[in-house]
Amino acid sequence: MSEKRRVTLKDIALALNLSPSTVSRALNGYHSISEETIRQVKEYAEKHNYVPNTLAVNFRKNRTSLIGLVVPHIVHHFFSTTISGVIETAKKHGYHVLVSQSGDVKDGEIFACRTLLGIGVDGLVISVSNETFEAEHLQDFLDEGKPIVQFDKVTDHILSPKVVVDDFEGAYEAVKNLIYNGYRKIAHLSGRLEVKNAQGRYQGYRKALEDHGLEYREEWVKGCWDILEQEGYDFTKELMESPNPPDAIFCITDLVALGAMKYLKSAGYDVPRQVGLMGFSNWMLSEYISPNLSSVDQHGFEMGRKATEMLIDLIKNHEVGEEQLVEMKTELIVRQSSQKRD
Amino acid sequence: MSEKRRVTLKDIALALNLSPSTVSRALNGYHSISEETIRQVKEYAEKHNYVPNTLAVNFRKNRTSLIGLVVPHIVHHFFSTTISGVIETAKKHGYHVLVSQSGDVKDGEIFACRTLLGIGVDGLVISVSNETFEAEHLQDFLDEGKPIVQFDKVTDHILSPKVVVDDFEGAYEAVKNLIYNGYRKIAHLSGRLEVKNAQGRYQGYRKALEDHGLEYREEWVKGCWDILEQEGYDFTKELMESPNPPDAIFCITDLVALGAMKYLKSAGYDVPRQVGLMGFSNWMLSEYISPNLSSVDQHGFEMGRKATEMLIDLIKNHEVGEEQLVEMKTELIVRQSSQKRD
């Protein structure tokens, strides 16, 4: 509990017989200070290891060099990847990241945002919850001149730059792959269609069927409300026990696909020979399960990086940003679960 | 870019014909303020949604309500679980969390810590890197009166409370399980034995062998320097191709076990019938791979919670904490990979 008092600008000024402002300028490399003074000040500062009081600087400048990050679930592999991208990118630009999770529910998100705003973050990177259909808590940021960049799960209820993957194309390619592999009755475990990603993937699915002359049946589309593994399990059971079972399932995300896989295995189906399976998001474990799961990679780290770079640009230019959509390409990862024959 | 100026104490004072100090006191519930004034002030504040300027408060009080968190890798499932525990617990107590990753290297850790200290976090929760054998960058926190709580991967080069799992017992039970299942030639893919966890698990492994009269052979212990999947693969290959191959492998962590599994499968071994496999850490994917992997759960969320609670206690009591070890129990999760027969 020593609590040695830190050296302040004033201390240096006093010791060197200068004014605090001169010292400040010397340390911050102003042009209008003599070489000699600068040298002197820097030397003294170094020697007494002066560290500027960040709290005071923040207060004075009314900024924190903090950026807020809100994601639905930290533990989901895709998000922990994006978190990594955000943090690393922020670091490179001298920013730091406050990470919050919304739990994928509206109230959690609102709480997180209010808190972050209260702390005084300079900007926000957010992937909204499944329940975000209005955005007052986000508008508050813009009203205070603090930019927001959305990524992955985005809402149109607020004007801001967005970084997303091309869900439509990702889904299209994924389903096309199933078709090329010989599957003909392709079902889709979707999400809530009010959610953009879910909508995009659903549309890609339909278009792929259409373009290849395959039948679209409404009863082959099941909406997972919470995007849970259990939903994947239950809906797959439902599908397979129906009078007209599909021979392949395209799932909105890998977690749901895992549930589907579990059911199929437990019910004795041969994946991929009897039933093909395709996920989305390329979770780490998709590579390890057996049969390993074909999926669509979203380049999470890159998304986090891109979103953060855009945000920091805005912060530095004192802009709150405009509606703008950056679409990143997905990458189809073909593994065993979608290959009818080896 | 509207930038509506926020309401300040002064504004309220002016409007209500009071002094700023009275308003401050009213808002912070001082005893020496009349009910009436309090009511009045609170009402006005509410109506004009006054939000105290956190930056000013922090500056004044010389604290941030921020706690720093440093882990080796955010994307590792165990750590993302602990992160979650830290964040949720902090939230409950009105604290926020700055998450950094060290990349499991010394320089990364030092940089993260310096930065966090610079920002002015009130305390630090850290799981140190594989290379942390001295701790000046941690001592700096204590010198400024800011407590540290270590968890999971801890070092004795600094005096602080630590939250760990009982690695020894976890390993002991894990290896015992292998033995009970009929394996007799048990190898161990360990980590760097200077690292505490690695040491504990190694000791548990040895003791289990000893207690059950099994042979310990030095060439059956391989040290993974970076704890990578590839190391698991390579060492397993080495082991199995040696003149005296083991019939089971206890791995320092699931990631290494995955590498082992990959090799064993690719080389045509039957896991678990020919070779048993046991991991440590219970990564999410261990449940999903096939055969699914027996492992030792470390209750990551709980560890994060416990460490954070201890830290916040210290912060609130203006203590920097003493050497103290909280050992949490592990939980053996028996799955297929360690069952010689079903």
Add this chain to the structure above:
DNA sequence: CTGTTAGCGCGTTCAT
């Protein structure tokens, strides 16, 4: 090139 002054918003003396 440098010093003086002033103030960011708040909490906390010390008065009254």
Add this chain to the structure above:
DNA sequence: ATGAACGCGCTAACAG
């Protein structure tokens, strides 16, 4: 029960 005054550490505006 309230107000006046001060200062946290720093920087920006305005002199000179």
